[in-house]
Amino acid sequence: MSQSAISVIRFLRRSAMFSMLTLALFGAAVSHAQSDDAPDTADMALLVEDQVNINTADADTLALALDGVGMTRALDIIAYREEHGDFEQVDHLERVRGIGKATLERNRHKIRLSSDGE
Numbered sequence: 001m002s003q004s005a006i007s008v009i010r011f012l013r014r015s016a017m018f019s020m021l022t023l024a025l026f027g028a029a030v031s032h033a034q035s036d037d038a039p040d041t042a043d044m045a046l047l048v049e050d051q052v053n054i055n056t057a058d059a060d061t062l063a064l065a066l067d068g069v070g071m072t073r074a075l076d077i078i079a080y081r082e083e084h085g086d087f088e089q090v091d092h093l094e095r096v097r098g099i100g101k102a103t104l105e106r107n108r109h110k111i112r113l114s115s116d117g118e
Contacts, residue, residue, distance in 0.1 A: 010070075053112045054093060055086040065110060068103045087113055 052065035054077060062074035069077070073096070080096045081087065090111050093099050 014070075051110050051112045053114065054090075055081065055113055066103075066107045067110075068106060069099070073098050089113075 052061055054062065057065070059071060059074040059078055062077055063069055063071045066074075076096050076098060077093070084095075087093060090108060090113065091104070093111070094101065094104055
């Protein structure tokens, strides 16, 4: 496959994911605006989630939450996690094939290792 074809596929995949995320967030915001009840904490987390637990997140969540991580790389993260156990340090994410320093640094502020909000 040519480089230009690969670039087009990557662009379309990113555009589709962005569109799906935008629609999901907009729908959640509209449903909150129409509700008289105070928003549920779990629902608010979906709207403003800015971190992802790399030890528990599924591939879709990883691909959407992390910049420069598509579905293939997200699956690589999960495969590494299943083979080697939970990540103990954020820097250990670099051990995953295709995750380099630049990707790690771009996402460091978004990465969590446990559910307690470290």
